Amino acid sequence: MQRGQSYADFLQKKLDTHGYHYTVNNQGTSGATTKDAVASLPTILRIRPEIVVVEFGGNDGLRGLPLEQTRRNLDQVLTTLEGAHIKLLLAGITLPPNYGPDYIHSFDQVFRDVAAKHHAAFIPMIYKDLIHVPDTIQQDGIHPTAKGSNILADTMLAGLKPLLHK
Secondary structure, three states: OOOOOOHHHHHHHHHHHOOOOOOOOOOOOOOOOHHHHHHOHHHHHHHOOOEEEEOOOHHHHHOOOOHHHHHHHHHHHHHHHHHOOOEEEEEOOOOOHHHOHHHHHHHHHHHHHHHHHHOOEEEOOOOOOOOOOOOOEOOOOOOEOHHHHHHHHHHHHHHHHHHOOO
């Protein structure tokens, strides 16, 4: 996407519009797994954020990585961030139907379990508000378009509001 069209860009605009004084620092990388999230923890901690949106795991599922590995990695990320007194929003995602209902259910449960264990703010499915809206997903069938990113930013803002202060 072009500069200014990611959900992080739209989220920054929405925070500013609503009078929240936060700076969105997007540390996400396309294709990253929860293993990459663990590896990025030192960088995140150096930034000293007040809030972190943990939005990893989709690529683990798409690659068919063991669910226990995803669970351990997410748990390690949330444990480390909690230990640094950082507020958390865990953003879950699901998988395409061709992965089968049993695997999808087990995959989705990983996010629910980790969020419950850590008492984290939680969005079970970040695409919930855009999935049936035309022109919100790119041709790859996975990533949002600019229109989808704008909707996704609304979803994220709703999940973040309990953690924010003006």
